[in-house]
Amino acid sequence: MSLLHPPSHLTPAQALTLSQSAPAVLRSLPNNVGKSALQTVASPIENHEVWISYENLLISCLRTGDLESAQECIRRLVDRFGDSNDRVMALQGLVREAEAEDDPKSLEAVLKSYDEILAKDSTNVPIHKRRIALLRSTKKISEAVAGLVTLLDFSPTDAEAWAELADVYLEQGLYAQAVYALEEVLVLTPNAWNMHAHLGEVQLMAASTGSGSNDAATQRYAAEALKRFCRSIELCDDYLRGFYGLKLVTTFILKNASKWSKQIKTSSTEDFTLPDTETVQRLAQLATEKLSEIVRRNTAKEPHWSGYDEAEIAAARELLAGETATIVR
Structure with missing residues (x-):
């Protein structure tokens, strides 16, 4: 280690x-x-x-x-x-937060110390991030969002801050805002396969919660999720979360395709078009085969197949078992 x-x-x-x-x-x-x-x-x-x-x-x-x-x-x-080094100051704050445990007064004192530091130097990024993390942990969500927006105002190329903002929005069920923030992450890190998959996950959540209420928005989110999962596995051909998401989104599309029109225009210049049913079925089969291979080889402890998270392997195994049970019935 x-x-x-x-x-x-x-x-x-x-x-x-x-x-x-x-x-x-x-x-x-x-x-x-x-x-x-x-x-x-x-x-x-x-x-x-x-x-x-x-x-x-x-x-x-x-x-x-x-x-x-x-x-x-x-x-x-x-x-x-x-003790005036930005990073060291943030680590000192982290230690003070741990010492405070869950005592509200002690945590408030730590938060006040962050405010005092930022009053002297508003561009201290590590302290901004510690302050935002503390605000989130104490359930001061609106203040955490305001802190992230402030941070991104002077540091718009901070992919970590955009990802954090997306996470805050996602916790509140604000899918459109979370999607926007994750798209900013991908502008800065276009080859991050995990972020492509994460954006696909958020878009699939948005499509699932909107199914039946707004077919245009639902189809758009589903089409974008499909693209994102495909891009993630294109960048990393053994990425479990990418194939897991691909399996979920293709299942969702095949279940709802009969209710949707083939193409919905959201603007005069942008079309969101789902592939034909045969293509979606092939992608679903690809996802099934790859997930089966990953689970099988990981379970057999084959060399180079042991780096997967156990919870993700268990989730993939459960997904495959559910599909098998459906076919048998």
């Missing part, structure tokens, strides 16, 4: 294992900062991998409640970079 890997990708069990080894890891990592600029540059500690390790270890420790080790990590980061 490498400390250089993003800690958000670790399972709870892996994060716990890493946290439990934190004292030994901290003893093994260099932490002496040179007294002069020359000593600092020449020191073995001036390796970016060391500081990535400290940051990742800190986050894993916070996930598991090891505040003592987290505080030692932040102390060493402050010693090296100072």
Whole structure:
């Protein structure tokens, strides 16, 4: 388990294992900062991998409640970079949030400290993001949205902020706004197959909730979802979520196609056209075959087929089992 890997990708069990080894890891990592600029540059500690390790270890420790080790990590980061470094300030705030736990007064104090920092430097992106995360966790959704809009006003190329905004909108069932925000993410990261699939998921949700009430909007969302899932598997030909979404959207289209007109114009320049039924059926069959292969090879623990999330494999297995049961009946 490498400390250089993003800690958000670790399972709870892996994060716990890493946290439990934190004292030994901290003893093994260099932490002496040179007294002069020359000593600092020449020191073995001036390796970016060391500081990535400290940051990742800190986050894993916070996930598991090891505040003592987290505080030692932040102390060493402050010693090296100072407490006025934007990233270090955000990590300090993260530690204070963990220390506050669920105490409203303590969390409000942390939020106030973020406001004070931003009053002095309104372009401090890490602090903006910590503030938004804290607002979301305390259910201050409208303020979180306002914070994201403010952040994107001066940093419109921040794909992470657009994705966060989409997530906030999605939680509120505002599908059109979520779609818009995710489209901005793809403008910035056009080859991100996971974001193509996520946009397809949101569009399929919008189509499903609107089915029967507005056929034009429903068909448009379904057609766009189909395109997005196809693009995701074009970019990554073993992407489980892409094939899972493709299976869902083709099933949805085949179920509702008889109620829809073949083509609906939403403007004078833009047409949303679904493929013919035969093409949709072929795509559905492709999705079924690929999902079956992924589940089979992952279950058999074949080399190079073990990187899938267990919950996603279980969901794919359930989807395939449901289809088999339907065919048998």
